[in-house]
Amino acid sequence: xxxxxxxxxxxxxxxxxxxxxxxxxxxxxxxxxxxxxxxxxxxxxxx
Amino acid sequence: xxxxxxxxxxxxxxxxxxxxxxxxxxxxxxxxxxxxxxxxxxxxxxxxxxxxxxxxxxxxxxxxxxxxxxxxxxxxxxxxxxxxxxxxxxxxxxxxxxxxxxxxxxxxxxxxxxxxxxxxxxxxxxxxxxxxxxxxxxxxxxxxxxxxxxxxxxxxxxxxxxxxxxxxxxxxxxxxxxxxxxxxxxxxxxxxxxxxxxxxxxxxxxxxxxxxxxxxxxxxxxxxxxxxxxxxxxxxxxxxxxxxxxxxxxxxxxxxxxxxxxxxxxxxxxxxxxxxxxxxxxxxxxxxxxxxxxxxxxxxxxxxxxxxxxxxxxxxxxxxxxxxxxxxxxxxxxxxxxxxxxxxxxxxxxxxxxxxxxxxxxxxxxxxxxxxxxxxxxxxxxxxxxxxxxxxxxxxxxxxxxxxxxxxxxxxxxxxxxxxxxxxxxxxxxxxxxxxxxxxxxxxxxxxxxxx
Ligand code: SF4
Ligand code: SF4
Numbered sequence: 001x002x003x004x005x006x007x008x009x010x011x012x013x014x015x016x017x018x019x020x021x022x023x024x025x026x027x028x029x030x031x032x033x034x035x036x037x038x039x040x041x042x043x044x045x046x047x
Numbered sequence: 048x049x050x051x052x053x054x055x056x057x058x059x060x061x062x063x064x065x066x067x068x069x070x071x072x073x074x075x076x077x078x079x080x081x082x083x084x085x086x087x088x089x090x091x092x093x094x095x096x097x098x099x100x101x102x103x104x105x106x107x108x109x110x111x112x113x114x115x116x117x118x119x120x121x122x123x124x125x126x127x128x129x130x131x132x133x134x135x136x137x138x139x140x141x142x143x144x145x146x147x148x149x150x151x152x153x154x155x156x157x158x159x160x161x162x163x164x165x166x167x168x169x170x171x172x173x174x175x176x177x178x179x180x181x182x183x184x185x186x187x188x189x190x191x192x193x194x195x196x197x198x199x200x201x202x203x204x205x206x207x208x209x210x211x212x213x214x215x216x217x218x219x220x221x222x223x224x225x226x227x228x229x230x231x232x233x234x235x236x237x238x239x240x241x242x243x244x245x246x247x248x249x250x251x252x253x254x255x256x257x258x259x260x261x262x263x264x265x266x267x268x269x270x271x272x273x274x275x276x277x278x279x280x281x282x283x284x285x286x287x288x289x290x291x292x293x294x295x296x297x298x299x300x301x302x303x304x305x306x307x308x309x310x311x312x313x314x315x316x317x318x319x320x321x322x323x324x325x326x327x328x329x330x331x332x333x334x335x336x337x338x339x340x341x342x343x344x345x346x347x348x349x350x351x352x353x354x355x356x357x358x359x360x361x362x363x364x365x366x367x368x369x370x371x372x373x374x375x376x377x378x379x380x381x382x383x384x385x386x387x388x389x390x391x392x393x394x395x396x397x398x399x400x401x402x403x404x405x406x407x408x409x410x411x412x413x414x415x416x417x418x419x420x421x422x423x424x425x426x427x428x429x430x431x432x433x434x435x436x437x438x439x440x441x442x443x444x445x446x447x448x449x450x451x452x453x454x455x456x457x458x459x460x461x462x463x464x465x466x467x468x469x470x471x472x473x474x475x476x477x478x479x480x481x482x483x484x485x486x487x488x489x490x491x492x493x494x495x496x497x498x499x
């Protein structure tokens with residue numbers, strides 16, 4: 001169906017990643033720039 | 048069943064946005080869709096798809112938009128149930144170390160969580176031996192992970208420059224022998240930065256974090272020299288500009304802190320941008336609420352409004368000839384991290400550890416010196432086996448508050464140290480942090496929506 005009213009910005013498939021697993025190659029989140037927060041939503045997956 | 052506990056909708060300027068916390072989906076919708084979604088959320092009778100169909104049939108104006116909303120619900124992207132339960136606990140390896148190479152500093156910043164460099168203990172420099180042991184420790188404890196991070200931190204790491212350099216060389220050598228790649232980061236206040244250091248940093252450091260708060264009077268009010276003599280701003284700005292100019296497109300951040308003295312921190316972010324810096328991170332101070340510069344409950348409305356103002360100006364600048372990147376407005380919506388990463392959060396205490404100059408191990412840089420949280424030593428390894436698991440299991444799905452929060456898979460549960468200081472528990476987030484984090488997320492989603 002063509003959406004006229006709603007546009008979804010995300011395409012994360014989190015449920016799928018439960019199965020595919022995490023490779024763990026990404027940087028730890030707080031350490032990189034901020035040093036006071038654990039926000040991970042701004043990181044890209046390195047897989 | 049429609050799960051309404053984790054759905055959040057908001058209007059920012061001309062954009063209507065909806066976040067489905069359980070699936071982490073973000074939608075930009077028109078006014079009609081917004082009205083329908085809001086009605087569903089507010090109407091307790093509308094708790095199942097059948098009830099919803101009935102409601103839509105009775106309201107012809109929702110006929111078309113209703114199909115779109117139903118489609119999202121059926122795809123588990125709106126009012127979705129919490130399907131991400133029973134996530135298997137992953138094996139944990141250490142992949143990042145923060146080396147506090149100098150428990151000493153050439154500044155006496157008022158808000159320093161390291162108690163102006165000494166972390167409440169004796170001032171001291173990390174011997175090369177300990178730093179090398181830390182490299183070995185990371186290689187041995189990182190399992191199959193190839194990319195490892197080492198962060199040179201302090202105090203002020205430039206006070207122990209030779210050890211920084213030798214550790215980098217040792218890391219490169221050992222990494223090559225063991226099939227590991229090290230990403231080095233250094234955080235500096237810039238006071239002792241010399242041109243030859245720039246070159247070394249630019250060649251070997253994957254990232255560099257430059258501490259500067261913004262406008263001269265704001266920076267110098269809290270970032271002061273040992274005798275409070277002269278302007279820190281005037282010393283470090285030209286040095287940072289010189290380093291960044293030579294850095295090319297390698298990663299860096301100019302990292303500022305805002306306090307109750309500059310709740311109009313947008314001005315500081317813009318000032319940093321005007322100085323020519325393009326990668327900017329300005330964060331609220333984390334401190335004891337009794338300090339005069341602490342951000343407190345009564346400042347919250349102003350802080351939140353300031354993020355909105357910053358978002359507007361940020362968008363304007365993005366479209367101008369002076370774009371910049373603001374760390375906390377970055378959000379990855381299509382290639383974001385897997386569920387495991389979202390549960391691990393910062394990884395403090397198991398994936399990420401901090402090493403004091405004498406080799407003592409702590410969950411992260413913020414815990415250094417807190418004996419209760421000492422994990423072991425770099426020579427003997429992690430001796431306290433319970434604490435890493437406690438950190439690991441304290442994720443958003445195990446926190447009553449976070450599990451019901453729409454931001455959970457973006458935020459990952461707040462800073463553990465902060466939680467502990469304010470609420471006395473690793474898993475109980477503090478209200479100030481949550482409101483700020485949620486506002487920054489709203490702004491990031493709004494910015495994405497405005498750019499698509
Ligand atoms: S720390 Fe706060 S904002 Fe973050 S997930 Fe928990 S409740 Fe939400
Ligand atoms: S506990 Fe806080 S300061 Fe420490 S790594 Fe996590 S987010 Fe960062």
